[in-house]
Amino acid sequence: MDSKIRTFNSVFIISFFSVLNFVLSVFLQLFLANLIISFEVIFVPSFKHYSLTQDKKNFYNLINTIFNLLALMLIAISIFSIALAPKLISIFAPGFSEQAKDLTQVLFRIMIPSAIFSGLAAYLTSVYHCEEKFVLPAFTPVANIAVIIIT
Numbered sequence: 001m002d003s004k005i006r007t008f009n010s011v012f013i014i015s016f017f018s019v020l021n022f023v024l025s026v027f028l029q030l031f032l033a034n035l036i037i038s039f040e041v042i043f044v045p046s047f048k049h050y051s052l053t054q055d056k057k058n059f060y061n062l063i064n065t066i067f068n069l070l071a072l073m074l075i076a077i078s079i080f081s082i083a084l085a086p087k088l089i090s091i092f093a094p095g096f097s098e099q100a101k102d103l104t105q106v107l108f109r110i111m112i113p114s115a116i117f118s119g120l121a122a123y124l125t126s127v128y129h130c131e132e133k134f135v136l137p138a139f140t141p142v143a144n145i146a147v148i149i150i151t
Contacts, residue, residue, distance in 0.1 A: 040122075040125070040126050040129065043066075043123070043126040043127070043130070044126050044129050044130050047059075047062075047063070047126065047127060047130035048130050050062060051130060051131070063127055066123070067120070067123060067124075070119060070120065070123055071116070071120060074115060074116040074119045074120065075116055077115070078112050078113050078115060078116055081108075081112045082108075082109050082112055085105045085108050085109055085112075086101075086105060088108070089101050089104050089105050089108060121140050121144075124137075125137040125140065
């Protein structure tokens, strides 16, 4: 009877962490997707209004300032994530073996800097849309896929 209780507890704990991992993964995916979409929703109307009411020099100063702040923020988040990779992997993948955790950490550290470029690309897409330039942002996913394939 005691072994059945231990087995049940083990299965329950593994199931709980699997569900928690799934919920956290879905939340992060939705959060990141909404974050990128929010660049379009928030920045385009604001930039359009600002570009119509201010001269071009002030408009481009605003764009450069936001770009620099966003780049610093994304770089800091990436460095923070790379430094905490072992803890993050333990939280999001509790059932992995040590070998799988090591491989996941290596791949995580390789892939996390792409968040910098994705965030900056989303921001620049909103700037181009504000200026009614649509061709270059349309080819951004093609360039992204090409870089992934090449590397």
